[in-house]
Every structure is written in structure tokens, then in C-alpha cells.
Amino acid sequence: MPIWLAVLLLTVAFAAVSAWISRRLLDAQIGWIRALVTATVVFLGSLPLTVWVFEQADIIDGDRVVVESPIVLAFVALVLGWMFAVVVIVLVTLEFLWPSRPLGNPVTIVRDAFRRRDRARRYAQIVAIASRHGLGMYRGRSDAARDALPQALVSALAEAGVTFVKLGQVLSTREDVLPRDLIEALSTLQMDSTPIPWPEAEAAIRAELGRPIAEVFAAIETEPMAAASVAQVHAATLVSGERVVVKIQRPSARAQVTTDLDILERLARDAERRTTWAADYGAVALVTEFSRALTEELDYRVEVANTEMLRGAIAKTHAMPLRVPGVFTELCTQQMIVQERIDGVPFGKLPPDALEPTAARELVDGVLDAVFEQIAVRGVFHADLHPGNLILCDDGEVALIDFGAVGLLEASMRRLLVPLLTAIAADDDQAATDIVLLLCEPDPAGVDQTSLQRDVGAIITRVRNAPAGEDVFRLLLDTLRHHRLAMPPSLLLVFRTLGSLEGSLRRVVPGYDMVGQALTRAPHFARSMLSLRTAALSAQTQFAVAVEQVRRAPRRLENISRSLEQGTFSVRLRSFEGAGERRWIEGLLGQVTSTLVGVTLLATGIALAISSGGPHLTDDVALFPFLGSVIGLGGLLLLVRSLRAALRRRDGTG
Structure with a gap:
């Protein structure tokens, strides 16, 4: 060979x-x-x-x-x-x-390749849009260029499409983060967007209906009533004569949102790796929540269900009734909604003299009462009350539209929210602090309750004595963040909703003090939450639970005493109760053992290798050095394996 x-x-x-x-x-x-x-x-x-x-x-x-x-x-x-x-x-x-990555199946590889292509193409589009609108490095530019930044940003976001318009809408509610000129500019994204041509909208409606349009609609206007970030709305008349609006999703919205969200998630992960501020604000978690909300908004079946749920909650309210348009569920699909037409003007487009001052004040007070009752009493509320979603009808009523975001506040939170506002209205910082601690989950390291009460008291004093416009919710959230207290997500949504509502109400009554009005109405809602029937049912339930616990107490005491008497009483450590925790301990002990054995074998091998004892295998090589090389080889392999296991544990893959 x-x-x-x-x-x-x-x-x-x-x-x-x-x-x-x-x-x-x-x-x-x-x-x-x-x-x-x-x-x-x-x-x-x-x-x-x-x-x-x-x-x-x-x-x-x-x-x-x-x-x-x-x-x-x-x-x-x-x-x-x-x-x-x-x-x-x-x-x-x-x-x-350079950690290796396992190869996926061919389908995954091809799909990822297409996604990378789409991301690259979308990156290029976004950069081109930003450049076209003059969004570059503004450092050192003229004051006129810096003054034009808000409008340029709005134009770029509107042209960039669904995801970025929605992102601008979310940012327009963050008055605690962005300057006033940007907030005012971004708020214009709440209603207007570039409409798609009628042939595209017509084809999308026909596809969702699954039949010719003339079989369902006697007439449909080709010019949209409104064009929002995800959809546009056309006025129409059913063949049965009802005047309706057709909300049709943009045909390219879903595919574009998927690519844009992928880009945002990657940017958030990269920002958290490279910057401390992104990690502090939880950029990945924020983008994940934004992605979930936007994906859900693209499914109009969720919006139809939200509409019916909110209609049921509003029907039970005692405050000023808010109108919810009727929905023709048999014509609604994942990407189209057909509902009753509401004739009126959005709060965002009301002229300054649309209502005389007294009527305007009564109107916004009534809307606040209705929304507050939805939140505090019913626990079901419209969670996106920007000026475009509140309509002043021709008959003087106020209607709600766009039910893609509806919040739910559980009873345990509602029982504490109203007392919190009542405590603030009563200038009782001690009660407000106690309620805050019940609402939040303290950091395991503990909370300085004295310092927290002092900060809460300062907020209450500031709000009660400051002029209208002091945002008690933002101040409270800043204080909770400072004391490392986590506010429940459902309550965070309430605060964000109230912040959006305040901006909408100020379109009708400039300078409206929503927080002050809410504080004065808190005792009223606290009384409305009291019900003899509810109190009796709650007392009956608590009594039944207490009786059951008392009934089981003798059996438990008997089991404990028997265990003590027989010497079988034991305490279970919950820290190592799970199978994952036990595997971690076992793996760690195995790694330590392998390391010790490897060090011992390597030391033994070195000691034998430098000796010259034993019979000679060849003229120049004795038995002991040969055995030392073999033993040292085994010890080295064990140490290398332990090192690899330690690196995997450090990277979180072990």
C-alpha cells in the first residue's frame, strides 16, 4: 500500500x-x-x-x-x-x-435567509426615508433645522408605515420622557396617515367578503373617511339600508409589521448589550410588549370581542353613557370590521369655539366620570383614549371608536385604586403609602417605608397646591421606580389610559385639571362600589373559607404531633424542591468531583513522568514515565471537560 x-x-x-x-x-x-x-x-x-x-x-x-x-x-x-x-x-x-451554532433544518435556513433579505431591504428603506426628510445628525445645525425636527420626524414616521406610526402614537403619550414640541408633533399621528388607493382597498374588501361587494353593500365611498396607521375607513350603506363604516386593514400591513418588529427587537437587544440606559429601561421587555399589542391589534376578531365586552360594561354604568357603535359580526373577519356609522367630529379636530365654556366643562366632566366608572367600578375600559378615538356626535353625545386596546382591571386592584385616590384627596400620606405597598411587590431587599411615605407625602402636597396640569400618576410612578417597587401591569395600563384621556379632554377644555376633578370624585366612586349584596356575598365567602380552615386545623395538628412522636417530622427545603434545581446541584457536584479527580491524576502523572523508575520498555523509556504520560492524559481530559462545563454554565447554556 x-x-x-x-x-x-x-x-x-x-x-x-x-x-x-x-x-x-x-x-x-x-x-x-x-x-x-x-x-x-x-x-x-x-x-x-x-x-x-x-x-x-x-x-x-x-x-x-x-x-x-x-x-x-x-x-x-x-x-x-x-x-x-x-x-x-x-x-x-x-x-x-467563537461558539458554534447548530445548523437548523433546510426550511428554517431558507426562511431565515428570506427574513435577512427582507430586513436588509427594510433597513435600506428606513434609511432612505430618514435621509429624504432630513433626519441626520442635528449636532451643530442651525436653530431653524432643529426647530424643523419634530415635523420632519412625524413625516418620516408616517411614510415608514404601520409599525412606526404606531410607535409614534405610543411615544406621543410619554410626556415624562420626550419634550413638549415632539409630543405635540407626534400627537398628529393619532388619526391621519397616507391612504391606500381605492383599487387596493376594493380588492381587500372583496377578498375578505369572499363574494362581490354589490351583494353586501348598496353603496360604498371610494374616498376614505379616515386613514389610520393599520387600516382605513370607508363610509358605506348595506343593501338592507343601514349606514355603516368599513374598516379594512392595509394589505401590506401584516408582512411589514412582522419585518419591522423583527428589526425593533434586534435593535433593542443590541441596545441593552451596548448601553446601560437601555438595560435600565428594559428596552427588550418594552419592545416585546409593543410587539404583542401591535400583533393583537392586527387581528380584528379581538377588536370585535372587545367592542361587545365594553358595550356590556357601559350599559351598566350610572354616569354619562358613552355610545359604542353596533357591530355586524357576520361581516367581520380577521382583517375587516363592518360597524354602525357614527356622525360627529373627533376631539382632535374640534374647533376652539365648538362648545360654549359651561357646556364644554360639563361634557368633559361627564366623560371623565364615565371612564372612571369603567375603570374603578366595572373593571373594563377603553385603553386607547387619544383624541381621535373620542367622537362628539351631532346629537351632543360622545362615542368611542377603535376598540383594539381594551383594558381589564381585576377586583383586587379596583378595591385599592379608589382608596388610593381618596387618600390623596384627603391629604393622608400614611394611608396612601400603605395602599401603595399593597398594590406593589416590594424588592426582596426591603423597602424603606419611612422614606417612601415622605416621598408620597411630598407628591400629595405638590399636587394639592400646584396649578392644574400636575400629573400625579407620573410623579407616583417615578417615586415607585426610585424605591424599586413594581407596579402591576394592569394598573400601569390604567395610568397610561388616564394620561391619554387627559390630553384628549384638554382639546375640549384647554388646561383642564383632570387629576383634580378625579380626586374630588373619588369619594363618590368609593361609595358606589359599596353594595349590601356584594358585601354580604363577600362576607359569606370569607366566612366559608375561615370555617373550612378551622375545620381542618385539628387534623393538621394531629398529623404534626404524630410525626413528632414517631420521629418522622421533617422540613422540606423549597429552594431545592424542583427537578431543575436538583439537576443543577448534581451537575455542580459532578463538575467539582471531575475537577478534583483530574487535578489528582494530572499531578500523579507529572510525578511519575519525571521519575526514571520501573523496568525499561525501550532503551531510553522506563515504565513509570510511560504510565505517568497515560495518567496525565486522563487527568488533562477531565480538566478540559470541566472547563468546558464551567464555560457553558457561565454563558447560561448548561
Whole structure:
């Protein structure tokens, strides 16, 4: 057999066996290609050194084998073992510097390739839009250029599409973060957007109906009544004569939102890795919540269900009734809604003199009462009360539209929200602090209640004495964040909704003090929440629970006393109760044991290797140094395996 063919076969065999064993030994998803290439390079690179070692050990002399075959095989196995150890060390080093990623199935690879293409194309579009509207580095530019920034940003967001318009709408409610000029500019995104041409809208409506439009609608206007970020609305008349509006989703909205959300999530992760402010604000969590809300908004079946639920809640209110348009559910689909037409003017487009001052004040007070009752008494409320979603009807009533976001506030939160506002109205900082602690989950390190009460008291004093416009909810959230207290998400949604409502009401009554009015009405809603029937049912339930607990107490005491008497009483540590925690402990103990054994074997091997005792296997190699090399090899492999396990635990993959 030619020498080159023998070397080739040995190389292939060594690479295959080394790759398989190293992947099993390191207990990691090391790629086959990486393992095979590493083993091949190590084997070929070690051949000259192997020949030199055999010559120095008097195993071979030129082309002749000097010693017996069993000893030759032992030396060959030892050399191959050390080659394998080098392969493992190189693989661990490469994994540390450049972790390998397992290859997915072909379908996933192709889908990811298309997504990367879509992201790259979308990145280019966004950059082009920003450049076209003059959004660059404003440092050092003129005052006129900086003054034009808000409007340029709004124009760019509107052109960028659904996701960025919606993002602008969300940012327009963050008066605690953005300056006033940006807030005012972004608020214009609440209603107006570039409409899609009628042929596209007509095709989308026909596709959702699944039949010719003329079979359902006697007439439909080609010019949209409004064009929002996700959909546009057309006035129409059913063949039965009802005047309706058709809300049709933009055909490209879903695909574009998917790509844009992917981009935003990647940017958020990168921002958290690179900046401390993004990590402090939880950029990834914020984008995740924004992504969930926007994805849900694209499913109009959710909006139809929200509409009917809010209609039921409003029907039970005692405040000024807010109108909810009727929905023709049999014509509604995932991407289209057909509902009753509301004739009126959105709060955002009301002229300054639309109502005389007294009537305007009565109107906004009534709207506040109705919304507050939805939140505090019913627990179901419209969660997106921007000026475009509140309509002043021709008959003087106020209607709500766009029910993509409806909030739910559980009874346990409602029982504390109204007392909190009542405590603020009564200037009782101690009661307000106690309620805040009940509402929030304190940090495990503990809360300085004295300091918290002092800060809450300062907020109450400031709100009661400051002029209209002081946002008690923003001040309270800032204080809670300072004291590391987590507000429940449902209550955060309430505060955000009230912030949006305040901006809408000030379109009707400039400078309207919504917080002050809400505080004066809090005692009224506290009384309305009291009901003899509800109190009796609650007392009956609590009494039944207490009786059941008392009934079971003797049995529990008897079980404890019997366990003590028999010596079987035990305490279970919940910290290590789960299977995952036990596996973590077992893995950690196994790693420590492997490390200790590896260190012992390596030290023993070194001690034997530097000795010259034992019978001679060849003229220059004694038995003890040979055994030391074997034992040291085993210890080295154990240490490398422990190191790899430690690196995986550090990276959170173990």
C-alpha cells in the first residue's frame, strides 16, 4: 500500500473517531465540520513530531521498527491519545472565542435567509426615508433645522408605515420622557396617515367578503373617511339600508409589521448589550410588549370581542353613557370590521369655539366620570383614549371608536385604586403609602417605608397646591421606580389610559385639571362600589373559607404531633424542591468531583513522568514515565471537560 494512501486512511479514521468522541466528551453541540477539520489539522501537523518522538524513544530506526509489536502499539495509542487531547483543547478554545451554532433544518435556513433579505431591504428603506426628510445628525445645525425636527420626524414616521406610526402614537403619550414640541408633533399621528388607493382597498374588501361587494353593500365611498396607521375607513350603506363604516386593514400591513418588529427587537437587544440606559429601561421587555399589542391589534376578531365586552360594561354604568357603535359580526373577519356609522367630529379636530365654556366643562366632566366608572367600578375600559378615538356626535353625545386596546382591571386592584385616590384627596400620606405597598411587590431587599411615605407625602402636597396640569400618576410612578417597587401591569395600563384621556379632554377644555376633578370624585366612586349584596356575598365567602380552615386545623395538628412522636417530622427545603434545581446541584457536584479527580491524576502523572523508575520498555523509556504520560492524559481530559462545563454554565447554556 502506498504511504500516502496509508496516511490518508489514518487521517480520515483519526478525524472521524476524534470528532465523535470529542463531541460526546465535551457534552456540547460542537459542529461536526469544526470537529473534523480540527482533528485533521492536528493529526497532519503532529506527524513529524510523532516520528521524532518514536525515534528518540528508540521505537523506530529509520524505516525499521526496533522493539516488539505490543510495546509499539502501546506507544502508538499513547501518541494518538495526546493528539486527541490537543484536538479537545483546540475545540474548547475555539468554542470560547467563537461558539458554534447548530445548523437548523433546510426550511428554517431558507426562511431565515428570506427574513435577512427582507430586513436588509427594510433597513435600506428606513434609511432612505430618514435621509429624504432630513433626519441626520442635528449636532451643530442651525436653530431653524432643529426647530424643523419634530415635523420632519412625524413625516418620516408616517411614510415608514404601520409599525412606526404606531410607535409614534405610543411615544406621543410619554410626556415624562420626550419634550413638549415632539409630543405635540407626534400627537398628529393619532388619526391621519397616507391612504391606500381605492383599487387596493376594493380588492381587500372583496377578498375578505369572499363574494362581490354589490351583494353586501348598496353603496360604498371610494374616498376614505379616515386613514389610520393599520387600516382605513370607508363610509358605506348595506343593501338592507343601514349606514355603516368599513374598516379594512392595509394589505401590506401584516408582512411589514412582522419585518419591522423583527428589526425593533434586534435593535433593542443590541441596545441593552451596548448601553446601560437601555438595560435600565428594559428596552427588550418594552419592545416585546409593543410587539404583542401591535400583533393583537392586527387581528380584528379581538377588536370585535372587545367592542361587545365594553358595550356590556357601559350599559351598566350610572354616569354619562358613552355610545359604542353596533357591530355586524357576520361581516367581520380577521382583517375587516363592518360597524354602525357614527356622525360627529373627533376631539382632535374640534374647533376652539365648538362648545360654549359651561357646556364644554360639563361634557368633559361627564366623560371623565364615565371612564372612571369603567375603570374603578366595572373593571373594563377603553385603553386607547387619544383624541381621535373620542367622537362628539351631532346629537351632543360622545362615542368611542377603535376598540383594539381594551383594558381589564381585576377586583383586587379596583378595591385599592379608589382608596388610593381618596387618600390623596384627603391629604393622608400614611394611608396612601400603605395602599401603595399593597398594590406593589416590594424588592426582596426591603423597602424603606419611612422614606417612601415622605416621598408620597411630598407628591400629595405638590399636587394639592400646584396649578392644574400636575400629573400625579407620573410623579407616583417615578417615586415607585426610585424605591424599586413594581407596579402591576394592569394598573400601569390604567395610568397610561388616564394620561391619554387627559390630553384628549384638554382639546375640549384647554388646561383642564383632570387629576383634580378625579380626586374630588373619588369619594363618590368609593361609595358606589359599596353594595349590601356584594358585601354580604363577600362576607359569606370569607366566612366559608375561615370555617373550612378551622375545620381542618385539628387534623393538621394531629398529623404534626404524630410525626413528632414517631420521629418522622421533617422540613422540606423549597429552594431545592424542583427537578431543575436538583439537576443543577448534581451537575455542580459532578463538575467539582471531575475537577478534583483530574487535578489528582494530572499531578500523579507529572510525578511519575519525571521519575526514571520501573523496568525499561525501550532503551531510553522506563515504565513509570510511560504510565505517568497515560495518567496525565486522563487527568488533562477531565480538566478540559470541566472547563468546558464551567464555560457553558457561565454563558447560561448548561
